[in-house]
Amino acid sequence: xxxxxxxxxGVVANDGVSFEAAAGEVHALLGENGAGKTTLxxxxxxxxxxxxxxxxxxxxRVRFHSPRDALDAGICMVHQHFRLVEPFSVAENVVLGDHxxxxxxxxxxxxxxxxxxxxxxxxxxxxxxxxxxxWQLSIGEQQRVEILKALYRDARVLIMDExxxxxxxxxxxxxxxxxxxxxxxxxxxxxxxxxLYEVKAIADRVTVLRGGRTxxxxxxxxxxxxxxxxxxxxxxxxxxxxxTRESVSGEGVVxxxxxxxxxxxxxxxxxxxxxxxxxSGEILGVAGVAGNGQRELAETISGMRAPSxxxxxVGNDSLRPGDPRSAISAGVxxxxxxxxxxxxxxxxxxxRNVALKTYRRAPASRGxxxxxxxxxxxxxxxxxxYDVKAPGPDAPAxxxxxxxxxxxxxxxxxQGEPRVLLVAQPTRGLDVGAIETVHAYIRGAAENGVAVLLxxxxxxxxxxxxxxxxxxxxxxxxGEVDAATATVEQLGFVMAGGAGE
Amino acid sequence: MKLxxxxxxxxxxxxxxxxxxxxxxxxxxxxxxxLTGRDPWDTYRKIVEAGFTxxxxxxxxxxxxxxxxxxxLAAAAAFRMQLFNIGAEGQLYLGAVGATWIALQLGERDVTxxxxxxxxxxxxxxxxxxxxxxxxxxxxxFARTNxxxxxxxxxYVAGLLLTYLIFDSSSYWRDTSTLxxxxxxxxxxxxxxxxxxxxxxxxxVPLGFLIGILAALGLWVLYSRMRFGFEVGVMxxxxxxxxxxxxxxxxxxxxxxxxxxxxxxxxxxSQIGDFTYTLDGSPTGLQAAAxxxxxxxxxxxxxxxxxxxxxxAVLIGGLLNAGYTLQGPDFPSGLVGVMQGIILFCALxxxxxxxxRLRIGRVRAGKPVAEAA
Numbered sequence: 101x102x103x104x105x106x107x108x109x110g111v112v113a114n115d116g117v118s119f120e121a122a123a124g125e126v127h128a129l130l131g132e133n134g135a136g137k138t139t140l141x142x143x144x145x146x147x148x149x150x151x152x153x154x155x156x157x158x159x160x161r162v163r164f165h166s167p168r169d170a171l172d173a174g175i176c177m178v179h180q181h182f183r184l185v186e187p188f189s190v191a192e193n194v195v196l197g198d199h200x201x202x203x204x205x206x207x208x209x210x211x212x213x214x215x216x217x218x219x220x221x222x223x224x225x226x227x228x229x230x231x232x233x234x235w236q237l238s239i240g241e242q243q244r245v246e247i248l249k250a251l252y253r254d255a256r257v258l259i260m261d262e263x264x265x266x267x268x269x270x271x272x273x274x275x276x277x278x279x280x281x282x283x284x285x286x287x288x289x290x291x292x293x294x295x296l297y298e299v300k301a302i303a304d305r306v307t308v309l310r311g312g313r314t315x316x317x318x319x320x321x322x323x324x325x326x327x328x329x330x331x332x333x334x335x336x337x338x339x340x341x342x343x344t345r346e347s348v349s350g351e352g353v354v355x356x357x358x359x360x361x362x363x364x365x366x367x368x369x370x371x372x373x374x375x376x377x378x379x380s381g382e383i384l385g386v387a388g389v390a391g392n393g394q395r396e397l398a399e400t401i402s403g404m405r406a407p408s409x410x411x412x413x414v415g416n417d418s419l420r421p422g423d424p425r426s427a428i429s430a431g432v433x434x435x436x437x438x439x440x441x442x443x444x445x446x447x448x449x450x451x452r453n454v455a456l457k458t459y460r461r462a463p464a465s466r467g468x469x470x471x472x473x474x475x476x477x478x479x480x481x482x483x484x485x486y487d488v489k490a491p492g493p494d495a496p497a498x499x500x501x502x503x504x505x506x507x508x509x510x511x512x513x514x515q516g517e518p519r520v521l522l523v524a525q526p527t528r529g530l531d532v533g534a535i536e537t538v539h540a541y542i543r544g545a546a547e548n549g550v551a552v553l554l555x556x557x558x559x560x561x562x563x564x565x566x567x568x569x570x571x572x573x574x575x576x577x578x579g580e581v582d583a584a585t586a587t588v589e590q591l592g593f594v595m596a597g598g599a600g601e
Numbered sequence: 602m603k604l605x606x607x608x609x610x611x612x613x614x615x616x617x618x619x620x621x622x623x624x625x626x627x628x629x630x631x632x633x634x635x636l637t638g639r640d641p642w643d644t645y646r647k648i649v650e651a652g653f654t655x656x657x658x659x660x661x662x663x664x665x666x667x668x669x670x671x672x673x674l675a676a677a678a679a680f681r682m683q684l685f686n687i688g689a690e691g692q693l694y695l696g697a698v699g700a701t702w703i704a705l706q707l708g709e710r711d712v713t714x715x716x717x718x719x720x721x722x723x724x725x726x727x728x729x730x731x732x733x734x735x736x737x738x739x740x741x742x743f744a745r746t747n748x749x750x751x752x753x754x755x756x757y758v759a760g761l762l763l764t765y766l767i768f769d770s771s772s773y774w775r776d777t778s779t780l781x782x783x784x785x786x787x788x789x790x791x792x793x794x795x796x797x798x799x800x801x802x803x804x805x806v807p808l809g810f811l812i813g814i815l816a817a818l819g820l821w822v823l824y825s826r827m828r829f830g831f832e833v834g835v836m837x838x839x840x841x842x843x844x845x846x847x848x849x850x851x852x853x854x855x856x857x858x859x860x861x862x863x864x865x866x867x868x869x870x871s872q873i874g875d876f877t878y879t880l881d882g883s884p885t886g887l888q889a890a891a892x893x894x895x896x897x898x899x900x901x902x903x904x905x906x907x908x909x910x911x912x913x914a915v916l917i918g919g920l921l922n923a924g925y926t927l928q929g930p931d932f933p934s935g936l937v938g939v940m941q942g943i944i945l946f947c948a949l950x951x952x953x954x955x956x957x958r959l960r961i962g963r964v965r966a967g968k969p970v971a972e973a974a
Contacts, residue, residue: 404844425847434845442845445838452831456846459831468827 113139116153117314119307121257123158126279126289128299128320130332131309132389132557132592137292140309141259144290145177146170157257171197176250177259182242184234190245191217191230194252220251224281225274240271247278258282259290264298265391276302294332294389296325296596308332326593333559333592352415353377354551355401355432355520360410362396364575370396371407372575378520378551383542385566385583386555389595393575394555395437398522401553402434403427414520428457433518435509437525437555443509444497451479451493454512478515486511487537503534510541521545524555539565559588559595571595605958614955622951626944633939644927651926652919660805666918667875668693670813671868672896673914674820677905679861681824682833684741686858688734688752689865690893691759695733696726696869697887698766701774701791701880704873708792718795719808722870730866731859733759738858742851748858760888767882774880788880797874809871813914816864817907824907833857865893895921902948920944 114136121127129137142148144155146164155162157173164170184193191213217230226244234242243263250258260279264272279289279302293299299306300320308315308331315331355378364370371393378384388394399405401412406422413419420426427434436442444453455464455475463474479493486507490500500508506526513521523542527535542565546552556562562569563583571579571594579594631641652662672689679686700722707721737751766772768786776782776789797808824830832853836843843850872887873880881887899917903909924937 402845403847423847424845428847436845438841441839442841445835445842447838448834452834455831456835456842459828465828468829470826470828470831472826 113312114143114150115312117309117312118153119314119317121288121290121305123256123288124283124286125304126283126291126302128291128293128303128306129309130293130296130299130306130328132294132332135309135332136312137309138261139312141177141261141290141292144170144257144259145175171253174254174256175259176253176255176257178243178246178250178261178263180261180263180265182246184242184245186233186235188234189230190228190232190234190237190248193234193245194230194249197249198253216252217248220248224251224278226278227274240267240274243267243271243275244278251282255287257288257290259292261292262294263291264293264295272298294596296328296332296593299328300325325596326589329593329596330589332596333588352380354380354415355553356411356413357401358411358413360400360407360412362393362400362405362407362575364393364396369408370575371400374410374572374575374577376570376577378553380519380549380551381546382568383546383552383554383566385562385569386553386572387559387562387569387591387595388557388572390557392572394557394572395524396575397572398434398436398524398553398555401427401520401522402432402436428516431517431519433513433516433521433550435506435513435521435523435526437528439502439505439509440498444505446498447496449479449494450483450488450490450497450500450508451475453497453508454479454482454493456512457516482508482511482515486514486541503530503537506530506534506538507541510538514541514545518545518550521550521552522555523552525557526554527556527558527561535561559591563588563591618951618955619948622947623944625951626947629947630940630943633936633943637936639932647927648920648923652923658919658922662915662919662922663804663806663810664876664918665921666914667807667809667813667871668868668890668892669895669899669917670810670911670914671816671871672865672893673899673903673910674813674816674896674907675861675865675868675893676897676900677903677907677910678820678824678864679857680900681837681905682853682857683837684854684857684861685749686734686737686752686861687749687897688737688755688893689861689868689896690891691752691756692730692733692862692865693869693872693893694759694763694887696730696866697873697880698763698774698869699725699729699866700870700873701788704791704795705773705789708795712792713794715794715796715798718792719797719874722795722874723812723867726866726870727863728866730869731863734858734862734865735855738855738862741858742854756893760884763880763882763888764884765882767880774882776879786882788882790879791873795874796878797871799875807871807875809868809875812867812871814911816867817911820864820907829856865896868892898945898949901952902945904952 117136117140119127119129129140131137139148143150146167146169149164155164157175162173164173185196188196191210194217195213214230220226221228221230224247226248228237228241228244228248234245237245247258263275267275276298279291283289283304291299291303300323303320305317306320306323306328307317308328310332318328318331355376357374357376360371360374361369362371374393374397376384386394386397396405400407403419403422403424403426411418412421414427414430414432417430419430419432440446445456451472452475455478458464459470459475463471464478465471476493482488483490483493488500488504488507488511490504490508497505497508510526526538526542530538539561542552542554554562554566563586566583569581569583569586569591570577571581571591573595581590581594627645634641634644651658653659672693675689675692676686703721703725704718707718712718733755734752736755737746737748740746740751741748766774767788771777774788776787778789799808800806800811824833832843832848835846835848836850836853840850877887895917899910899913902917903913920941924934924941928934928937
């Protein structure tokens with residue numbers, strides 16, 4: 101791939117990305133979330149078309165118009181979320197979508213497919229029963245089915261998108277052996293990850309992406325997790341952290357989280373025995389690679405998710421587990437990472453969204469009746485106070501841009517005069533101007549004595565805003581650093597599974 | 602050809618689309634009528650006359666409109682929360698059972714006050730309708746069962762119950778006072794004082810229709826001006842946002858289902874008090890009218906707006922009524938059904954254009970283009 105550029109409205113996801121992977125190689129794409137790995141693989145598999153740049157496959161320039169073109173050219177991808185039909189058997193899933201026989205064969209010859217699947221399993225050491233139904237299989241086995249699909253279609257290039265995120269260490273070992281066997285057969289494996297150790301373990305060469313650009317391609321053998329971390333998060337860190345805020349921490353503890361374990365959506369625990377304390381006027385940063393429990397942490401404190409063990413207290417009052425209303429009335433404000441859809445109801449008016457948490461009480465309602473005029477006035481004043489660019493209180497929330505949505509949510513949460521404010525990914529997808537405004541609002545909240553829990557994947561944002569930083573890795577707190585002295589490299593290393601220092 | 606979701610709906614579209622749909626429907630119907638050797642204009646004139654402008658036409662139309670006004674409101678109340686209660690049919694039967702029971706009971710106790718009868722019948726019908734709707738409601742709220750299937754299936758149970766009460770048992774509802782009634786099963790007639798009054802002289806308006814209008818008004822206040830409706834709106838739009846705001850979704854599912862069932866139930870009471878004066882258990886009677894299913898169409902055409910439900914119920918009522926008048930030796934009832942179907946099809950199809958727009962063009966290349974370097 102050479103000079104690939106892909107622009108989305110407002111964002112350049114890939115900016116002149118180039119790399120080459122040889123046949124018989126395991127090539128890793130390493131980068132933080134938002135570095136452009138997924139966009140790049142979507143271009144490679146024909147889901148997106150690049151705005152600039154070209155793809156060469158075995159020396160021949162190709163242009164994909166659809167995912168099917170890419171499949172025909174022998175490029176297969178195993179997504180993080182599997183594309184399998186649960187009630188179907190392994191063999192049926194393997195032939196599904198393979199249209200090479202289309203038009204000639206009407207009947208599926210299941211015995212022939214099963215035999216071929218068995219052959220392939222033997223060849224690459226993939227243990228899976230072709231007659232089993234998908235729903236009977238573990239996640240690791242389902243992933244093997246995805247790989248079998250690619251092999252059955254004679255894929256020449258296999259792209260694995262963060263394949264180990266759902267695997268146990270033992271399953272990951274088996275996967276690595278399979279991928280190695282495929283590379284030895286002369287196939288190309290492109291391995292997308294942000295975990296340093298596994299990249300080092302499996303890859304021959306590593307291409308590092310940052311901010312949509314290629315940083316470099318290095319030999320895995322000659323690099324260390326530490327050097328990869330440095331490349332991944334970048335050295336050119338802005339050391340001026342704009343710390344003009346008076347540190348008011350040292351006052352009373354406002355939020356106490358004690359021994360909280362929370363079941364995850366995909367089985368297993370998303371948070372394991374997490375404890376933390378948050379003081380008034382303090383900004384506590386939570387760093388971590390996406391999917392290590394950050395979302396669950398915010399949702400548990402705000403009551404949207406019930407922990408299996410552990411307690412959460414605001415001041416001296418325990419919150420009722422799994423009851424958002426108890427968190428709201430205890431003064432927990434929450435700016436969720438999914439602004440439109442969780443933080444706001446998309447097709448309802450701005451006025452109704454502003455009243456989302458206050459509609460139960462006067463003055464937004466009186467008895468069972470809504471005070472519509474008051475709701476509109478409240479929305480208008482919030483729009484002007486927080487500088488939200490909106491046509492008016494009656495416009496549906498979905499018509500606003502990302503930055504204005506965020507200002508709306510922040511404004512609403514501030515207006516609830518919270519004691520604790522949970523802020524998740526506050527500037528994701530926003531432009532520079534909006535980012536500054538949002539940062540100023542968060543700092544302002546802390547100056548007013550609010551205890552802020554800032555969850556972000558943007559390390560520079562965390563270091564710029566937070567007083568202390570804790571790191572979540574696989575649902576555990578693995579480290580705490582003082583934001584004043586920590587570096588991005590240090591944090592990135594802990595985040596990627598390097599033990600705390 | 603591709604359908605794209607509209608980002609903005611120009612205001613004139615919500616008027617132009619229904620009108621356009623009707624024009625298309627009448628054009629298609631014209632073709633069908635001409636093909637079967639009839640004069641379209643003449644037929645259209647007859648429809649308007651029989652449904653709306655003729656002598657006594659409007660009174661007859663209101664009789665057809667009353668039950669579907671109730672079931673339309675019942676469907677709209679639930680659909681607004683994305684709760685697809687298809688069970689207004691069965692809830693209406695249960696309402697009729699309850700209203701008949703209380704009317705007979707009060708009659709035995711020598712009650713003669715008509716207002717008392719009306720009130721008691723409405724309450725009993727609402728309670729039974731609500732309880733019937735709560736079965737799928739509870740299943741949905743606590744077991745996440747699909748309410749479409751359960752409420753639909755309960756319609757058949759309710760229909761069989763109706764038949765059982767009159768035909769297959771000597772139930773309280775069945776009339777066994779005369780020899781004729783014993784051999785030809787029929788329901789006990791409710792006392793004279795419990796027959797609902799009508800209003801107006803040139804156009805006869807049944808009390809049930811007025812109650813329906815009141816219910817529409819109440820529903821509008823509830824959904825647009827009250828906390829109840831606020832929560833329903835948030836839950837329909839984004840269940841996650843509702844959870845985020847601390848709303849109790851389960852409780853709301855139960856109350857919305859009960860509300861929907863209660864409205865359909867009162868429709869059953871009106872059926873007894875306004876029109877039949879006895880519980881009709883025959884599979885070809887109340888059960889064949891399919892008021893509950895027509896109500897779903899009414900609600901969809903009205904886009905779940907209670908006031909629009911009133912209007913659409915009268916329009917559809919007129920159409921049904923005109924259908925009865927039109928059919929005869931030279932006009933088969935099948936053709937009436939075809940015409941009604943065409944109108945509904947066009948109206949519902951037009952809805953799509955309100956939310957999506959059609960884009961034509963841009964054929965995709967099927968094969969990869971390998972270019973010479």
